[in-house]
Amino acid sequence: MVKVFIEKENKKINVKAKDIDEIIKKFKINKEEVIIVKNNKLTPRNEKLKDSDEIKFLSVISGG
Amino acid sequence: MQYQRIRNIIDIEKLRKKTISIVGLGSLGSFTAFLLAKNGINLNLIDFDKVSIENLNSQIYSRKDIGKYKTKALDEYLKKINKEIKINITTKKLNSSNLKILDSDLIIDCTDNLETRFLIDSYCYNKKIWIHTAALKTIGLVYVVKNSLSDLYQSRISLDSCDEHGILNTTSFMTASIAATQAIKILLNEEHEKDLIRFNIWKNTFDKIKIKPEKRKKIQVIKLCRNNYSVNLNKKLDLNMLSKKYKTLLKNNNILVINDKNRIVINGNGYIIFEDTNEEEVKKWLKFL
Numbered sequence: 001m002v003k004v005f006i007e008k009e010n011k012k013i014n015v016k017a018k019d020i021d022e023i024i025k026k027f028k029i030n031k032e033e034v035i036i037v038k039n040n041k042l043t044p045r046n047e048k049l050k051d052s053d054e055i056k057f058l059s060v061i062s063g064g
Numbered sequence: 065m066q067y068q069r070i071r072n073i074i075d076i077e078k079l080r081k082k083t084i085s086i087v088g089l090g091s092l093g094s095f096t097a098f099l100l101a102k103n104g105i106n107l108n109l110i111d112f113d114k115v116s117i118e119n120l121n122s123q124i125y126s127r128k129d130i131g132k133y134k135t136k137a138l139d140e141y142l143k144k145i146n147k148e149i150k151i152n153i154t155t156k157k158l159n160s161s162n163l164k165i166l167d168s169d170l171i172i173d174c175t176d177n178l179e180t181r182f183l184i185d186s187y188c189y190n191k192k193i194w195i196h197t198a199a200l201k202t203i204g205l206v207y208v209v210k211n212s213l214s215d216l217y218q219s220r221i222s223l224d225s226c227d228e229h230g231i232l233n234t235t236s237f238m239t240a241s242i243a244a245t246q247a248i249k250i251l252l253n254e255e256h257e258k259d260l261i262r263f264n265i266w267k268n269t270f271d272k273i274k275i276k277p278e279k280r281k282k283i284q285v286i287k288l289c290r291n292n293y294s295v296n297l298n299k300k301l302d303l304n305m306l307s308k309k310y311k312t313l314l315k316n317n318n319i320l321v322i323n324d325k326n327r328i329v330i331n332g333n334g335y336i337i338f339e340d341t342n343e344e345e346v347k348k349w350l351k352f353l
Contacts, residue, residue: 035216041274042216042260056271058262060217061200063231064092064176 089134093174094124095240190333202266204239211277297334
């Protein structure tokens with residue numbers, strides 16, 4: 001299982017997924033509004049996943 | 065005497081010879097300027113906006129400043145807290161034809177939009193590091209940009225960054241503190257933070273995110289707001305040749321700003337910003353380059 005955090009919805013879940021794209025589709029995440037972090041590293045959305053990976057979908061913020 | 069108690073922490077004499085440009089004097093910019101001024105650093109303050117009543121809660125200004133330009137109000141305030149520093153103000157919006165106003169020892173981006181941020185990025189690319197900051201509600205981030213901002217914002221960004229978002233003032237102050245600390249370390253040639261720092265002050269979470277400069281096989285066109293596009297070709301461009309061919313608005317050894325149908329900001333290392341255009345036009349240009 002992969003640990004997933006979707007910041008916008010404050011959702012923490014464990015899911016089965018082979019890559020990040022699968023999670024994006026499953027949870028209908030707008031990929032243009034997030035940066036994707038895998039195990040504390042910024043990562044592209046086509047990245048493969050393995051059990052125990054931690055994925056965070058963090059909102060792009062722009063205010064100042 | 066003023067700096068006696070911090071002399072054993074930082075080289076204050078070295079800092080007093082330095083100048084930092086702060087772009088955007090809202091919540092993040094006004095607090096960052098305050099902290100840097102207290103540490104004796106000269107400032108180059110850039111903002112086009114005036115103080116309004118909604119700014120009072122999350123920015124450093126007070127009621128008597130309402131209606132004044134932020135540059136002027138902040139200049140007056142900072143002179144009261146440290147009369148020894150030099151302050152230069154520019155009451156204009158940073159745009160592609162006035163990029164030279166950024167010239168200083170370090171640039172800190174405290175703007176509220178990605179359009180201006182990518183403009184700073186194109187100006188600094190392969191020339192000097194700069195600091196990107198942003199905040200929203202209770203989330204803040206600071207990233208010392210060594211390569212390019214497009215390493216962070218890899219995909220198309222649909223966010224309407226010009227919207228007005230609320231920021232809890234404690235978020236801005238913490239973001240400003242982290243940014244000012246990194247700035248001091250950079251000016252003193254100390255090792256600065258390489259990772260993106262991102263926190264939520266409400267939830268007490270603090271992330272350090274590793275960002276690897278990506279060497280992409282495919283050239284990526286990033287759409288910014290207001291029909292601007294950013295492209296990195298990762299190759300040297302002949303700015304002299306281009307400046308002879310097109311109407312030149314600005315040129316130095318690293319940057320060329322030309323006016324074709326629209327404005328184009330070209331960094332000699334292949335980083336280009338196309339302003340107010342569309343993807344078709346960008347692609348036509350890329351064939352030519």
